[in-house]
Amino acid sequence: GVNRQFNASSSDDANADHIAKNLESLVKQMLDEVSSEDETMGQGGEELVKRLEELLKNPSVLNSLFLNPSELDHLCQEIYSIENVIQRQAIATAVEKSILEGLESLETNDARMKYPSSVRCLLHYIRFFDFNEDESVSFDPLGTCISALCETLLNLPFEGFKNLLAWLSIYTPDLFVRMLVDPLLSQLNKALLVEVDENGVQHSKVARRAAPMIVGVLKWLHATAQRKHLATPESFYCKAIAGMPLEDLYEDLHAKKEAEHQPHGLLLSESPFLIPPSKKRDLLQIESQVSMVRVAMQNSTPNEGTDTVSIEPFFVVEIDREHLLEETFDAIKNAEASDLRRKLRIKFKGEEGVDAGGVTREFFALVSEELFDVSSALWTRRFGEEITWFNSDCTWDDEGYDRVGVLVGLALYNGVLLDVHFPEAVYRKMLEEPLGLEDLVDKELRKGLQQLLDYEGGDVENVFCLTFEITWMDLGKEQKVELKPGGSNIEVTSDNREEYVLLYVKWLLVDSIQPQWEAFISGVDRIMDGSSLTNLFTPKELELLVVGTPELDFAALEANAEYEGGFDTECPVVQNLWKFVKEADRETQRKFLKFSTGNCKAPIGGLGALNFKVQRAGADSPQLPTSHTCFNTLLLPDYGDDFEKLKERLGRAVLECEGFGLE
DSSP: OHHHHHHHHHTTOHHHHHHHHHHHHHHHHHHHHOOTTOSOOHHHHHHHHHHHHHHHTOHHHHHTSOSSHHHHHHHHHHHHTOOOHHHHHHHHHHHHHHHHHHHHHHHHTGGGTTSHHHHHHHHHHHHTTOOOOOTTOOOSTTSHHHHHHHHHHHTOOHHHHHHHHHHHTTOOHHHHIIIIIHHHHHHHHHHHOEEEOTTSOEEEOGGGGGHHHHHHHHHHHHHHHHHHTOSOGGGGOOHHHHTSOHHHHHHHHHHHHHTTTSOOSOOGGGOGGGSOHHHHHHHHHHHHHHHHHHHHHHTOEEOTTSSOEEOOOEEEEEEOGGGHHHHHHHHHHTSOHHHHTSEEEEEETTOOOOOSSHHHHHHHHHHHHHHTOTTSTTBOSTTOTTOOOBOTTOOSOHHHHHHHHHHHHHHHHTTOOOOOOOOHHHHHHHTTOOOOGGGOSOHHHHHHHHHHHHOOSSOHHHHHOOBSEEEEEETTEEEEEESSTTGGGOBOOTTTHHHHHHHHHHHHHTGGGHHHHHHHHHHHHHHHTTSSHHHHOOHHHHHHHHHOBSOOOHHHHHHHOEEETTOOTTOHHHHHHHHHHHHSOHHHHHHHHHHHHSOSSBOTTOGGGSOOEEEEOSSSOSOOOEEEGGGTEEEEOOOTTOHHHHHHHHHHHHHTOOSOOOO
16 A cells, blocks of 8 residues: 555665755755855755755655655754855755756656655645746746646546545645645646836736646645645635736636636636635626616617617615615515616615615614514524524525525625624525534534444444434424434434434535525525526635624734725824724624714624724814714714723714714
């Protein structure tokens, strides 16, 4: 087996160990001999370059080295810490040239690329591509070397691919990211970089041709990381994609939809694991905005006697705060599908607020309180106040679930957060992802079923006394359901317990709530059908999109805040503002956020990603602070250095924040 070969190799190659130590000593000699300003290689530098060339162009030697990947990682960190430009360029040139020679030699020994002892060098080669390139050092500028490496990896025979996967098991998560993911992302960033000249003309790097193959290898690493829990999603986000103009990414997304059944080149939206969630959110918002304009244009009406048309861009919902949910449901029920896909605009009866976004945010915050109240018949109370889960016994209100789905769809479509406590299973179902035991909402039941699976005795039927029938209480009456035909007479044994758990989980997460779910998702699809939601987002990212980031980092909000009207960070009233926020309890902080932005949650990326402004609202006065929630702007009178006055005035405004004046 593969593990035996690991052990056999590790005790056998004293020469390989000598080579590794010799390289490290040469690095130290280089650093001692030559300063960063010298224009010479030094004897140690010349010897190091020579030894590196010998090592990298001979895959058989490299395969026998660094059975502990951390040793190679340490060597590369030492090499890349060298600051002398002459030495760095010589090393970069040697690495590029020698890896290409090594890959060419592998082509002539193609038959051996299925053995564990032959493929490990490919993983070692990846580590050398994390070269911190700067203007003074050129490394693989055409992408030729990284292309050759990725092509070799992607063209491995099945057995070689399997053995490469086995070698990955000796990488710890931090080494997996630093030695394999980071170097490839570094090269992808370089390949995707677009430079703009003085005339505004964009120029892609020649190395861009390497991008499809780099992405191909990253896809493989990402799939492996998910299975083996070797890296977080954040480890794969690409900086070059994060910095791309949104219109370019939207064109990429649109091209993906157009080319689904046709051959095409690299489309980044086909690899959404590379795209940060904040960029995905922005993409979805652009997609929604394009849809809003299209719907408005399609439903425009000609004006008689002129060549003009009337366009109504908004779906206006006018409601009374006292009958919020009832009137909202009526508005949805009476609306055409095309109306729901216009830009939502909320009007509270008897209030003068003009909705430029802030009123809509407050509306969804208020609706959430009523809509997802667990005392409602739509939701079960079995899991307490912190979990919103469908009530399987509510079989009479499909319309209610449909309306909830429409409102969730409207929130997504209009880029507004909801205050809801769905478990991850809901987001997995929305994205049509597979479900498993880990998705069960009931923690005690999940624990019990796991114990059933882990039990090592041969007397499962006597210890657990289970059949393929489950029971529960509904309004004081016992209910039963068979998980399979004749299930009440089939005992759960060691042989069939996995089937039992699978059917139990399926019944709980799918079958028992199927009518409720179908009504809910039908409502969501009335708004979001045709969007890129299911293609772009993971379940955890979708949760962030729906409810925002749970952590509220007010230090990040302060660090990124902007000031207008004469305020700056040195103003006493500004300093007192942040002192008030820091000293406030969590509930007051949430209310401050809602008062200033219309929502008590942070968007994807946290409070540091919020465009928050503090504007001077005149000289010192008895007036309370106000806000333009549409623009995330706090309007603060200049109370000077009187902290107690600011605390009393702002505290009162925050506590009485419901209701809008002029926006």
